[in-house]
Amino acid sequence: MKQQFLGDWREGLSAAQCRPLIQHYGRQSSAYFNLQSDVRRFGDPRLGFVAYAPVNTLLGRVNIVFANPVCAPSIQSLLLRQCLEQVPGQFLFSGIDDSVTGDLQALGFTINAMGTEFRVRIPAFDTVGRDKKQLRHAGNLGRRCQLRVREQQAREVDTRQMERISRHWRQHKRVRSHELRLLTRPPVFSDEWGVRRFYAYDREDRLLGYVFFDPFFENGNVVGYTANILRQDMEQSPSGLLDFIILEAMECFHREGIEYLSLGISPLHNIEAIPGDNPLIRHVAQFLYRHGNRLYAFRSLAYHKTRYRGEETRWYLASRETSTLKVAWSLLRGTGILGSPDYVQPSGDSSVPVPG
Secondary structure, three states, rough: OHHHHOOEEEEEOOOHHHHHHHHOOOOOOOOHHOOOOOOOEEEOOOOEEEEEEEEEEEEEEEEEEHHHHHOOHHHHHHHHHHHHOOOOOEEEEEOOOHHHHHHHHHHEEEEEEEEEEEEEEEEHOOOHHHHHHHHHHHHHHHHOOOEEEEOHHHHOHHHHHHHHHHHHHOOOOOOOOOOOOOOOOOOOOOOOOOOOOEEEEEEEEEEEEEEEEEEEEEEOOEEEEEEEEEEOOOOOOOOOHHHHHHHHHEEEEEEEOOOOOEEEEEOOOOOOOOOOOOOHHHHHHHHHHHHOOOOOOHHHHHHHHHHOOOEEEEEEEEOOOOOOOHHHHHHHHHHHOOOOOOEOOOOOOOOOOOOO
């Protein structure tokens, strides 16, 4: 029994091995992001794991952990210690919440605010009030523009249409040449376990846009979905289409008894001082939020999510004996904001997609 608790810790856990752990312990809204490609997973398939991306930088290898460990709270500290001891390279934790920061502080990490997650309680949500005027306008698109939203499997939709919309959509974004990673999950245009897909069509049955929702769990049950992939035809679709799709999906989730919709994290939004943080990292984060919107639309992304008037939860960054330059460079490169990510490639294949 003691040996079982200590765990059979190892690198290279596959997505298939980690899927049951996410279904049981994946409480964080970004838990599904741990299944994305080009990442590695350390842990025990019976107990839990930590997913990370080893990034090559001019200053050496940095392992970016981009979500909470997926395990029971009682073994989280042990899992983190084993990961730090057995995996080579420096570690940088991002996209973690306050359920992890205490264990990392005990391991010598400094904690900084890194952004805000926006979450809506679906049963209590409405579009009443002046501050939700834009959402009401979007919610009426179906009637005004004769649009309809269908939930479909990926195999029921023309992959070429989905990819064309995605490519054109990306041309209107700051990062055009490749998909962002880690703190978001790149689109997969085939069916995946647990992912819900909603598509908007006009009266001539032309595909105008879509939103893909990743599940998060508690004790084996889906308690919410994260709106992860949002794409629209930038030339043919009306303003507010993506909000229209989200609102239609929320009605479906409400009927099913789903509790939460997460809009994901807005990086660098509402960065404030917290006890014991690194002031230089904080100042760099605040500077990038104010002046770095040529790299990434930090402010406009946050503004859009605030329109839902949901719950705002602070997420954190944890670093240990790592320079501020190395922290900033690793995150900008690892997520793809500053050039295509340069990951240390694993020797085996533990990527998704994971079939349904």
